[in-house]
Amino acid sequence: GALPHLDESGHARMVDITAKPVTARTATAGARVRMSAEALELLSAGELPKGDALAVARLAGIQAVKKTPDLVPLAHPIAVHGVDVALVPGTQGVDISVTVRTADRTGIEMEALTGASVAALSLIDMIKAVDRSAWIEYVRIDHKSGGRSGEYSRDRR
Template sequence: MTDTPPRLTHLRDDGSAHMVDVTDKQVTKRTASAQAVLTSRPEVVSAILDGTLPKGEAIGTARIAGIMAAKQTSTLIPLCHPLPLTKLDVDITAEGERVRVVATVTTKGVTGVEMEALTAASVAALTLYDMIKAVDHHAVIGEIMVLAKAGGKSGDWSRA
């Protein structure tokens, strides 16, 4: 048995990048969830929650931004395939100094939606930052990660 390292599908044998051919892949239901976390001061997080920021209501604005971003993923990330998204949820919760954005994206297609979920969560968090930067220049966005995926040839996966 040989221990061959996994091959990156976006690289040709010569090392150049290309868009993966998904022509012959099976259409299946595919779902992915991803998160991004904004950390700020507790009073700023409270203002996010109660809608009293100088720029206005941040949660609804961030949710719409995340949805719009997921739909534009293939124009933002060079080798992503354009996908018909069939469901997209952006949930924003907060506690203490943390605002957690979780995006869940679903499609019926030939490739997964991890990048769409990551894009939605990231842009929603960026929008929250934009909404609070006047009151907290030190806010931080982090913990951007895929939480789970389902469907497709590689099967289901969930972060422990």
Template sequence: MTLTHCDDSGAARMVDVSDKPVSQREARARAYVAMSAVTLEAVAENRMKKGDVLATARIAGIQAAKKCSDLIPLCHPLALSKVEINFELQPSSGRIRIESYCKLAGQTGVEMEALTAASVAALTIIDMCKAMDMAMEVTQLCLLEKSGGRRGHYQRGDDD
């Protein structure tokens, strides 16, 4: 197996994508934030002292996708055409499901942008709720689906 992010001497490098064809690329990622029932209810009823948790987490996730190349050293800066962040409150499981979606027409994929968006949205939820619940945790961060590019379509089998 050839490592694409290392040169012949083993030094890290950014992959040259200039010869790759432009194609539509999309990716979806997921994360959960587990929390107490009381905290989840306060989020649902918009009663957190710091403000609207989900609106703020949505903006944070979008910004994170746009800044992915600033955070992950070998990622290419991308001109994203769409970033979407959605939430599902799951009281029976004591958690919030976060799903991110990123899209562009380009020469490299958007998987890392989708993963970064979901993770930063999750961290923002924790930041906004930590005064009420220090035991929250981010769980099950993963890529759900990606399309476009040389490797084509991928879909995770356990997408709930």
């Protein structure tokens, strides 16, 4: 009763959302790719060996949003109505922000997090020839709206 994700034996299941209303929902997730000064300089100057790094990461993020139910075992397949991926080079790396929109029966937070993670992974792939120590940090939900639990904004870490 209190634990809808468990069946009576305590095992994982995909909880039934048939009775939930369809409502407009959004979620924004962020991630940061940290890299060497050299890699960042090449990226900012557009001189990375795999030059289209930001374009590749942006598209990989958009496409990954659509693959979320195939990656996260208990995620419901839901409609994906809009995706924005922003990639902003800064002083220590690249900040990634992914906003996803839907009108469906459950939240779209996992879709936003998956988009941010895969954009970050693809960025790593594009720069790993010049910096094999690059890493991803702070993959998190920044904001969500819609659904029964309503609005949520992350306090800064």
